[in-house]
Amino acid sequence: MSTTIDSSGVERQTLRDYTEKAYRDYSMYVILDRALPHLADGLKPVQRRIIYAMSELGLSSQSKHKKSARTVGDVLGKFHPHGDSACYEAMVLMAQSFSFRYPLVDGQGNWGSPDDPKSFAAMRYTESRLTPFAKALLAELGHGTVDWQPNFDGSLNEPSLLPAQVPAVLLNGGTGIAVGMATDLPPHNLTEVVSAAVALLENPGLEDDELYRLIPGPDYPTPAEIITPAHQIRQIYESGRGSIRTRAMWHIEDGEIVVDTLPWQASPAKILEQIAAQMNAKKLPMLVDLRDESAHETPIRLVLVPRSNRVDLDAVMNHLFATTDLERSYRVNMNVIGLDGRPRVMSLRKILTDWLIWRRQTTRRRLQHRLDKVMDRLHVLDGLLVAYLNIDEVIRIIREDEDPKQSLMDSFGLSVIQADAILDLKLRHLARLEEMKITTEQSALDDERNRLEALLGSERRLGTLMKKELLACVDAYGDERRCRLVERSEARALRTEELMPSEPITAVLSEQGWVRAAKGGDIDGASLNYKSGDGFQHQCSGKSNMQLAILDSTGRSYSIPAHGLPSARGQGEPLTGKVSPPPGARFVALALADNDQRWLLASKAGFGFVTTHEQLLSRHKAGKTLFTLPEGIAPFAPVPAQLEGWVAVATSDGYLLVFDIMELPELSRGKGNKLVKLANGAAVVSVAFLAGEHNLVITAGKRSMTLRPGDWEAYQGLRGRRGTQLPRGLQRVDQLGVE
Template identity: 60%
Template sequence: MSETPIYNPEGLERLPLHLFSEKAYLDYSMYVILDRALPHVADGLKPVQRRILYAMSELGLSAAAKFKKSARTVGDVLGKFHPHGDTACYEAMVLMAQAFSYRYPLVDGQGNWGSPDDPKSFAAMRYTEARLAPYAETLLGEVAQGTVDWQPNFDGTLEEPKLLPARLPNLLLNGATGIAVGMATDIPSHNLREVARACIHLLRHPDADIDALMRHVPGPDFPTAAEIITPASELARMYQTGYGSVRQRARYEMEEGDIVITALPYQVSGNRIMEQVAAQMQARKLPMIEDLRDESDHACPTRLVIVPRSNRVDLARLMSHLFATTDLEKSYRVNMNMIALDGRPRVMNLREILSQWLGYRTATVRRRLQHRLDKVLERLHLLEGLLIAFLNIDEVIRIIRTEDEPKPVLMQRFGLSEAQAEYVLNTRLRQLARLEEMKIRAEQAELAAERDTLQQTLGDEGRLRDLIIEEIERDADKYGDERRSPLTERPAALALDDTELAPSEPMTVVLSDKGWVRAAKGHDIDPAGLSYKSGDGFLAAARVRSNQPVVFLDSSGRSYSLQTHTLPSARGQGEPLTGRLDPPKGAAFRAVLGETEPGCRWLLASDAGYGFVCPFQALLAKPKGGKSVLTLPEGARVLPPVLLPGSPLDRVAAVTSSGHLLVFPIGELPELNRGKGNKIIGIPAARAKAREELMLAITIVPDGGSLLLTSGKRTLTLKPADLDRYQGERGRRGAMLPRGFQHVDALSG
């Protein structure tokens, strides 16, 4: 099918559907982009905002006027300039009146205009009243001074300004957000005085780069007093590219041990924070918080009090967790997309925005001065004709009385222009009294001086620039204020993990022969005295804290770790570890280990006579699969791990099934994270391979301590002097134990 329009005899245009759809969608897209969603760099307003402000000025709602019902304003806007929904129009008006939404509000509202906790809680337009805020004068003050282009309204009965003659870069001051078709905009607000200084600097130094401008505009300035914690390098990148993000964090202070939050991030409500913190408290994720209160009132708009459970709580760490898990810290996207002076949407950096606005402002001031100059010249021209008539008043009166058409006669007789003659004819006789000559000449002199000044300013770029700078400084002094959002670089917020969130209580983790586990409160319980399932019994126990991990070692040499506070209570008989862990087929759990103190170490060994010292942290592993720690020779079994007391003078004692005992310094064993380890006691290779001789037990003898051997019902205590007979180098055969103790059941140092 042809892609060119086809005309039929009825005069109807026919188009292929894909062409019609494409054109219709593009037209709609451009309408949304240009006439609804994106602000203009000149005045920083969207069309609906511009029309609301202009309609209010036409209604006479200046900052000094009486308030009028908002419904009256909305009705004028809809009926004259913006034929869309009244709800959307009113919401746009409300946004410009909310001091917590706009850095410099444009509308002064009376009544319920919403609150920071619920910005949408404003009353209906029939209840609220409004007028223009003082700051709106910077946008509307020069509308009637020939500074703007006009366009017909939607029905062609009225004219409205295409743009407002902004005396300040309102786009940066109040920011903007909007979603168009295929593009969006998110421009943060800034401080008026800072932006004014940057504009003045750029006027005086047209080649200034963004780094120079950032010395005046270091970052955004939100309506709230929360801290901006974005690093300066990221802010510089944002201003360089027009893209980025800004992160704002709540401010707090300490009062008698309590945390008092005094400022929240932009568009964050105190109610929302209370809900988020309370939800974590109910889920038992914040055991260190005892109470939470909202003490906000008119005197203190933001005052949220967090009461810690004790003075031992790390408050800085707690707040870091809350920053990471609640809206006490919030990130805002920055996308400085706007309609440029050429009418096209694009993303601009800081320098481009200021340059474009200064170009618009310069053209606006030039138009204002030229408009005033035209008025002055016109008035001087009329005064010149009036003075001629005054000096020839008798002749003028005669001509008016005797001539049917006095205007052409006056023009011919006195050389007046048509405008001068018309003005003379419309002048009252009382204005031609004697004293009027002095007034006319005084006004002529005053206007002539103003004319000269205007012509000089328009003809001199330097004078024009100085005038713009003077006006910016005057408005900055009148409407500017101090920065609200301090710029402070802070470390990244980190959420507390499960270990830190759990209360620190003494716990005893009990492991049974069949691999069932449970945790009892306290360190003074008797694990062997607990009840066990039929055919099961006590195997091992570890005394730890409830907020610490516990490690399980299986018969294949793999280690696994679980958080103690997640284990079942000892009130019952526990649960099988295989429900949480996934050991190799046929492997059984043989030991449970805990971190008795930071940096503790354990001696791991196999009955093949090999072993090594392993830090507790190296034993931690993912819960399900664990990790291989102790490599076992073929057929070897894991011996119960032994906790090292910590002294370098401690000695290792190892005994074999043949009755050989070897004692050597602990320093001779290597410290490894995993592996087979080194030979601890010498066992002939053939006997070890045939499993005819094994290392039965191993223990640590503290420096100056004794060794207790158990064989059946008999015990033997070897004092330090006795142990010297069994002292040797690691890996040696050792010495034979006395008769009756050549089959040792247990060793203990």
């Protein structure tokens, strides 16, 4: 950056240089001093200052609660000169058990609720103190473990970091938005994190499989199911980025759905509103009631009442997982300020490894600080012991010499510190008993010095001490995992037809292409009223939540939802308002069934094939080509079929052929295969499907004949053959039927 000073002594620089520096300084301030947690203690500056200020006020877990305004005032006045509302909100967050996995603040009063975390009372109404877990961050603060820095006005010192005894950066997680970067650290279980830290301490080359077995995934403050597959969680931990999906837990109680846990940060009131909105919009017809039975004993208890015991409750919950906050995803971006003071996205292994380096440093500094204290005390005790052994001479020097301090130093070879300690002795401490106390204390301190020097001189012993202290934290603060890790299939919202009531209906098609639906499956379509010049064409039965397939005379198929059909009380509506057939085509048949239902398609030309109902459906209004037919030949109505059975084909010249349906191909579209060999001028007049126990009914004018399974075997043959001629009087077949 170029800076110049003009003749009048004014410093000048370009606007570009000035704005670049200003923005860079602002960005670094937001990143390092506001938004991102530090790897060492897992805290942002405002959180660290709140915890430290509360400890300075004596608000330990054993003290009485004090007004939160007192804490906020101390934080703002001494360490963090920012807005009081932002500071208080940071304090509230650390007190909410549904926000922090291991809360640091123990609050009395209204500190918000899962329904509305922002509904906490003002700081003048609430009281607070530190939780027992906060001791894990503060216990070693006065033992020379961390560096100290001046506060904003230089009147006080504050710790630059807290000497956390556990990897707090992983325990409570945290979110933050800085300039050009953000962080989203998921919370974890203390027992699992410490187990992994101990394993890495013992074996820095620990296999990834073992590491991810010890920490299988996050553990959020509120119980739920983590449904992200294990291999995806592993990829997130290795890259530091990804997304974790969680889902509410539920069970069936007296035929009703009871939701008893919700994903982290999900609001029960909002979920109830989401479900109620779908019920009001008639998008959840399978539910008739919704209750919130949450109480103090059961904080979350949402009850969903199904319409009947035939409702598929798993499908209902799957739909709700896809459309409400009963399932939520949480972004993971493990961006923290490292030990070198630079922000970076780290893997799980990197975070734990670097934290162990930090913990080794703080442990070593603590031991060295204590060793220095011990050595200083031993030095003083050596001087006091000299005084006791020469008590008379010491008293004489003090009484007679003008400069007793210098005389003591010259006479006994004492240091300034030792001479001062002797001169500060009270007369009552000159008793023989005090000499024994000094000797005892010296012996104890000598032992402690030897132990400390042994620890500081051996990395192995230092690691053993770190391990013991970590496991002691598990004993003090560890708990069971709250979130179960379960692999589930992806939630899918129910289609519109699946959400509709499943009621029996009969769809009826008229000769002029008008369609309608009557409730019930035993309706006689021919008995309905039709417009003048119109009449009955075809009908089919099924359920109202199915898709209705329509065939036209050119072999094209179309589909529309059955629940959208007009009532049979009127004369219906023209299908041309719902689909767009080609010019000259007429609608000839309907089909209504589940998507996996098999149909036998055939035409007078003697060709046919088997297909499924799903292949009859089309997404487009113009439909699709299903059956390739000779010009002027229309298809028969689809015949319901099964995987095993027999196809019966009657021709206009009086022949009947019965062959195994396995001889016909299953196609999605096409011309099909030859069903029967036709003589010149002959055509197929009817087809039927026979299962093993069916009877075949042949109708010819007013005459009919029933062939039982043992009887129609006489007409069996291979597909494509001519078949066997029917008895005289039945050769002009009108229709084949099955009973």
